[in-house]
Amino acid sequence: MASNTDHASHADSGIKLPVLKREKLILNDRSYHWITDRICGIIENRQPLLWWLLFIPSSLIALIGVGGGLFHLVSTGVGVWGNTNRIMWGWPIVNFVFWIGIGHAGTLISAILFLTRQNWRTSINRAAEAMTIFAVMCAGIFPAFHVGRVWFAWFLAPVPNANAIWQNFKSPLLWDVFAVSTYFTISLIFWFLGMVPDLATIRDRCKPGIRKILYGIFSLGWRGGNRQWSHYEMAYLLLAALSTPLVLSVHSVVSFDFATSVVPGWHTTIFPPYFVAGAIFGGFAMVLTIMIPARFIYGLQDLITMKHIDNMAKIILLTGTIVGYAYLMELFVAFYSGAIYEMDAFKFRIAGPYWWAYAAMMSCNVLSPQVFWFKACRENLWVVMIVAMCVNVGMWYERFVIIVTTLARMWLPGDWKTFSPSPQDQLLFIGTIGMFLTLFLLFLRFLPCINIAEVKWTKLESDPHFEDNESHPDAGAEVIPAYQNELSSK
Amino acid sequence: MSTTRKRVYGYLAEFKSASALYKAAEKVRDAGFSKWDCYTPYPVHGLDAAMGLKRSILPWFVFFGGITGTATAFTLAYVTQVVIYPTVVQAKPTNIFTIPAFFPVMFELTILFSGFTVLFGLLGLIQLPRLNHPLFASKQFHRATDDGFFIAIEARDEKFSPQGTRDLLANIGGENIELVEEEQN
Incomplete structure (x- = not known):
């Protein structure tokens, strides 16, 4: 309110404050039809050679790693994994937490950036949401098979079983079952509902045939009437409002798996915010990792602009710094607590046989994003890509450090072990990377990878009052170009 | 000769921009129509008030x-x-x-x-999913999900008249006014 009155008094006294020109989120004044054509064209035209060059190896890796790996695991027994009596969580749970974390950026972009009216999200939210769904699918594999006899995985669900034993609702592991399955379901609903108008766009462009029927079924008969949009926008707002606490809760609950135990190195209250910041951090890195190449392959530079990449780089810098703060705070609290076991756990992490994992985590997660303080680095896509890759690696190491190094030195010295993953462990993890890429490439092939309706909405002339310029309170004020004009003039 | 009987669904008119649609919607609302809708490729903010719609329940x-x-x-x-x-x-x-x-x-x-x-x-x-809708018979309606801004006034509306409604749509800036008919067996 204060700034408004200031403004008014300036206007009265004849001084006009310069107005920051509203940035265009779509470059080159593309028309609505161009947007439709460009995004639907990805689905309607033949895929570029690079798509096949990526799809064939990733699907093979997925087939061998996940298909073959799980077949071997189920037919032999869960013992083929390198989990030992003490490090019983080992590699599978490292991967579970890693993939769940990747999924967080999607819901953050679609929900939190929606509620905070960050309109730049519209160009990347669809792909990020798809990434969420696929990452959670990859994540789900690990705990489901970690139960040992996967055909008893339904014991996780609160249904009466033959032993008349009920799940322990006081256990963070059960909370996790609810949190992750709710997260997957809500993300799927959010993703699907957001896609309905765009599926209708594709339906309306199809020639009659099987494709038109299929897109017709999934677009539910959407017509784009305002009586539909009105309820639709309310539904979208509600889902965003529901997903915002959800996304914060999911990784908090994942962190409870550790934080509610009495294990030195895990039993800390900083875990929930630390995990959530790390998840957003890793998720954005993955969004950049897959969107920068996709942007080039499909010529989407006018829709996913340097401004978008700049914003994401800044979020990576922010969350990376929060994560760095959490790492240091953990060390400080271990020192300040005076608890010798706590101190020893952290000494072991830094200087023990796993020092290389700790060093990889620190350098990839805390040091590498610091280059984003410099504009030149945020504008150089190679630098952005390298940092994003570093963060992907670093976030995996973070989970490795938290889980494996802690379990390797628990209370009983007789339990102390050095963990090494078995070939099956490694195969399955590489397999999930293949599965993730395969699913994402199929998504690019069959579904609109950018939110067509919302991107159109961000055009300045989409505002019905766009032509009523005269009534603008700052009419006649000096207009100074925003960041993007600077960039495009280079 | 075709033996299919056709029933009039209503008039469909195109408008050149979101602003034009907005102003036209206010006039259709003020003319007292109730069974009509604006079709846009993206949600046009403020159109709810221009159409006189209540907040979603x-x-x-x-x-x-x-x-x-x-x-x-x-x-x-x-x-x-x-x-x-x-x-x-x-x-x-x-x-x-x-x-x-x-x-x-x-x-x-x-x-x-x-x-x-x-x-x-x-x-x-929003009464979906449904397999078909009379408007899909229109030759131009497919543009409502691409770059077209439309208003459709249904024949079921009490105020509808074949000539009067057409004139109204033409007066408020509607182009390509089309009588949409649905086939009946």
């Missing part, structure tokens, strides 16, 4: 959906942990005072049930 459905979720989770946890199968774990009580441990699941199910209510409540309110 979906939040109310979701409120009750969410409460159902909370109650379901509490009942599930309380009955199984306190009534049927009380087990002392983590030195936590086996009575109502163990409720803080139930909060995460209560929260998650609140969100889950609310999410499903959003989905099914929305589908109920």
Whole structure:
């Protein structure tokens, strides 16, 4: 309110404050039809050679790693994994937490950036949401098979079983079952509902045939009437409002798996915010990792602009710094607590046989994003890509450090072990990377990878009052170009 | 000669921009029509007021959906942990005072049930899915999901008249005015 009155008094006294020109989120004044054509064209035209060059190896890796790996695991027994009596969580749970974390950026972009009216999200939210769904699918594999006899995985669900034993609702592991399955379901609903108008766009462009029927079924008969949009926008707002606490809760609950135990190195209250910041951090890195190449392959530079990449780089810098703060705070609290076991756990992490994992985590997660303080680095896509890759690696190491190094030195010295993953462990993890890429490439092939309706909405002339310029309170004020004009003039 | 009978669905008119559609919508609203709609490729903000639409009632459905979720989770946890199968774990009580441990699941199910209510409540309110609609018979309507801005006034509306409505749409800036007919067997 204060700034408004200031403004008014300036206007009265004849001084006009310069107005920051509203940035265009779509470059080159593309028309609505161009947007439709460009995004639907990805689905309607033949895929570029690079798509096949990526799809064939990733699907093979997925087939061998996940298909073959799980077949071997189920037919032999869960013992083929390198989990030992003490490090019983080992590699599978490292991967579970890693993939769940990747999924967080999607819901953050679609929900939190929606509620905070960050309109730049519209160009990347669809792909990020798809990434969420696929990452959670990859994540789900690990705990489901970690139960040992996967055909008893339904014991996780609160249904009466033959032993008349009920799940322990006081256990963070059960909370996790609810949190992750709710997260997957809500993300799927959010993703699907957001896609309905765009599926209708594709339906309306199809020639009659099987494709038109299929897109017709999934677009539910959407017509784009305002009586539909009105309820639709309310539904979208509600889902965003529901997903915002959800996304914060999911990784908090994942962190409870550790934080509610009495294990030195895990039993800390900083875990929930630390995990959530790390998840957003890793998720954005993955969004950049897959969107920068996709942007080039499909010529989407006018829709996913340097401004978008700049914003994401800044979020990576922010969350990376929060994560760095959490790492240091953990060390400080271990020192300040005076608890010798706590101190020893952290000494072991830094200087023990796993020092290389700790060093990889620190350098990839805390040091590498610091280059984003410099504009030149945020504008150089190679630098952005390298940092994003570093963060992907670093976030995996973070989970490795938290889980494996802690379990390797628990209370009983007789339990102390050095963990090494078995070939099956490694195969399955590489397999999930293949599965993730395969699913994402199929998504690019069959579904609109950018939110067509919302991107159109961000055009300045989409505002019905766009032509009523005269009534603008700052009419006649000096207009100074925003960041993007600077960039495009280079 | 075709023997299919056709029934008039209404008039469909195109407008050149979101602003033009907005101004036209205000005039159709003021003319007192009730069975009509604006078709746009993206949600045009402010059009609800220009059409005289009320705020969506979906939040109310979701409120009750969410409460159902909370109650379901509490009942599930309380009955199984306190009534049927009380087990002392983590030195936590086996009575109502163990409720803080139930909060995460209560929260998650609140969100889950609310999410499903959003989905099914929305589908109920916008009356989808449906396999076909008379407007899909129009030659130009496919542009409503691309770059076209349309107003359709239905023949069911009491104020509808074959000539008067056409003139109204033409006067408020409508182009390519089309009489949309649905086939009947």
